[in-house]
Amino acid sequence: MSVRGPxxxxxxxxxxxxxxxxxxxxxxxxxxxxxxxxxxxxYDVFRQIVALGIRSLPLSTLMGVFVGMALTWQFGxxxxxxxxxxxxxxxxxxxxxxxxxxxxxxxTIGAKIATGITAELGSMKVSExxxxxxxxxxxxxxxxxxxxxxASTVTLPLLNVYGxxxxxxxxxxxxxxxxxxxxxxxxETYIDELYPMDYISGLVKSFTFGLLVGxxxxxxxxxxxxxxxxxxxxxxxxxxxxxxxxxxxDFVLTTIFLPVG
Amino acid sequence: MAPIIExxxxxxxxxxxxxxxxxxxxxxxxxxxxxxxxSGMGKSVCLKLMIGLLPYDAGHVLYRGKEVGDMNAEELRExxxxxxxxxxxxxxxxxxxxxxxxxxALREHTKMSDQDMLERARECLDMVGLGYDKDILYRMPAxxxxxxxxxxxxxxxxxxxxxxxxxxxPTTGLDPANIERIGHMIRKLQKELGVTSIVVTHDMPIAWxxxxxxxxxxxxxxxxxxxxxxxxxNPAPEVHEFINGIYHEDQD
Numbered sequence: 001m002s003v004r005g006p007x008x009x010x011x012x013x014x015x016x017x018x019x020x021x022x023x024x025x026x027x028x029x030x031x032x033x034x035x036x037x038x039x040x041x042x043y044d045v046f047r048q049i050v051a052l053g054i055r056s057l058p059l060s061t062l063m064g065v066f067v068g069m070a071l072t073w074q075f076g077x078x079x080x081x082x083x084x085x086x087x088x089x090x091x092x093x094x095x096x097x098x099x100x101x102x103x104x105x106x107x108t109i110g111a112k113i114a115t116g117i118t119a120e121l122g123s124m125k126v127s128e129x130x131x132x133x134x135x136x137x138x139x140x141x142x143x144x145x146x147x148x149x150x151a152s153t154v155t156l157p158l159l160n161v162y163g164x165x166x167x168x169x170x171x172x173x174x175x176x177x178x179x180x181x182x183x184x185x186x187x188e189t190y191i192d193e194l195y196p197m198d199y200i201s202g203l204v205k206s207f208t209f210g211l212l213v214g215x216x217x218x219x220x221x222x223x224x225x226x227x228x229x230x231x232x233x234x235x236x237x238x239x240x241x242x243x244x245x246x247x248x249x250d251f252v253l254t255t256i257f258l259p260v261g
Numbered sequence: 262m263a264p265i266i267e268x269x270x271x272x273x274x275x276x277x278x279x280x281x282x283x284x285x286x287x288x289x290x291x292x293x294x295x296x297x298x299x300s301g302m303g304k305s306v307c308l309k310l311m312i313g314l315l316p317y318d319a320g321h322v323l324y325r326g327k328e329v330g331d332m333n334a335e336e337l338r339e340x341x342x343x344x345x346x347x348x349x350x351x352x353x354x355x356x357x358x359x360x361x362x363x364x365x366a367l368r369e370h371t372k373m374s375d376q377d378m379l380e381r382a383r384e385c386l387d388m389v390g391l392g393y394d395k396d397i398l399y400r401m402p403a404x405x406x407x408x409x410x411x412x413x414x415x416x417x418x419x420x421x422x423x424x425x426x427x428x429x430x431p432t433t434g435l436d437p438a439n440i441e442r443i444g445h446m447i448r449k450l451q452k453e454l455g456v457t458s459i460v461v462t463h464d465m466p467i468a469w470x471x472x473x474x475x476x477x478x479x480x481x482x483x484x485x486x487x488x489x490x491x492x493x494x495n496p497a498p499e500v501h502e503f504i505n506g507i508y509h510e511d512q513d
Contacts, residue, residue, distance in 0.1 A: 123355075124355075127350055128350060129352050129355070135345065136369060
């Protein structure tokens with residue numbers, strides 16, 4: 001292998017990364033420009049919210065309850081060592097509301113939504129349905145990307161609120177039954193610890209994750225090449241891209257919100 | 262008279278794969294123009310260039326003298342209202358019923374009432390031989406056979422009454438009776454409504470029966486264009502072998 005080999009490889013990968021980011025930005029720009037033009041496709045957006053959001057409720061329920069229970073248990077064990085188990089509500093509140101619920105919700109529900117979008121649009125691309133939409137005089141970005149983008153951006157913050165409530169219930173259950181901290185006391189210390197900015201930072205995170213999830217799902221779907229194997233490849237790429245994007249943006253948003261909070 | 266659709270000195274490639282080099286031909290209004298040629302040579306690409314679904318690298322693709330590549334979104338929309346395409350696999354929208362599929366373009370381009378759209382959908386499905394099934398309007402594409410999907414897709418393309426219809430292998434996968442029916446429909450649309458048809462096919466009987474002219478894609482352009490009689494009498498070996506399905510073992 002020549003000396004140039006690794007550099008060429010790195011160069012290719014970097015270029016592919018820039019191409020990808022450029023393509024995604026272009027898709028976002030087009031979706032925003034065309035989406036806000038009449039007709040707004042409100043019916044399509046609501047249909048997608050039902051398809052992406054309501055069907056994610058069982059998994060969101062499981063996620064919220066178990067994250068709340070697991071984190072409260074972990075904190076409870078650690079705090080018991082200092083004889084401070086009564087502070088478990090205060091300790092769990094910030095970690096759950098600011099970080100764990102929005103991020104884990106995005107990594108699981110978000111990945112589910114994104115892969116669903118990619119698989120659907122990828123299959124439509126392979127079977128020429130996207131071309132058919134264009135050939136019938138409609139705009140595939142307006143018809144397919146805009147409703148999914150809106151739905152995922154609205155859905156994830158809503159699921160985040162729902163997840164927060166369930167995480168609190170799960171935490172209160174563990175506090176009461178495992179550590180003998182009354183659920184009412186857990187609730188009071190939990191709520192007292194939180195300021196509006198904590199909720200806002202969690203919601204801004206899930207809003208951003210929702211946008212990323214919809215965007216990556218749609219982009220990968222539209223980028224699908226030919227054949228059913230290509231749908232599988234696109235879907236796998238979506239999981240990787242969504243997870244990386246969520247983790248990176250989580251760090252960026254945390255660094256922005258921490259000084260504010 | 263200027264052709265309704267004209268491709269002039271067109272170049273198109275996908276990466277290293279060159280599809281067209283200096284390719285030209287024109288289609289007259291009201292004629293049925295059939296494109297034949299080997300699989301994978303880019304016959305379908307030609308149709309997609311005509312309605313701006315694919316960009317071309319150089320040359321001119323003209324619809325009524327207007328450059329398709331320079332059209333803005335509104336002009337493209339108008340072009341696609343007048344030039345419909347029937348895709349190879351049907352490309353029906355899986356999430357919609359047959360009724361919603363067939364009336365899709367009507368909802369996009371017209372303000373027809375639901376009742377009028379329903380009647381138009383029935384009329385179109387009758388034309389393609391699906392009118393016998395009273396429930397078909399409300400069936401989902403997944404519950405249809407391959408042939409039915411193809412015919413429902415044909416109904417979708419004619420619903421808006423376009424002036425040009427592009428058919429991408431319209432008879433592939435159909436039984437002989439339905440192949441004949443599609444051929445009859447293409448001729449009927451041409452005779453009664455003056456519809457221009459551009460048909461990509463491997464089905465030579467249909468090509469001979471329906472076409473005013475036949476063009477053969479060979480070595481990235483269309484060197485052989487003529488009436489069915491002219492093409493059948495064409496002495497060029499590639500034409501003779503293709504239309505007669507002659508295979509030489511030494512070609513492997």
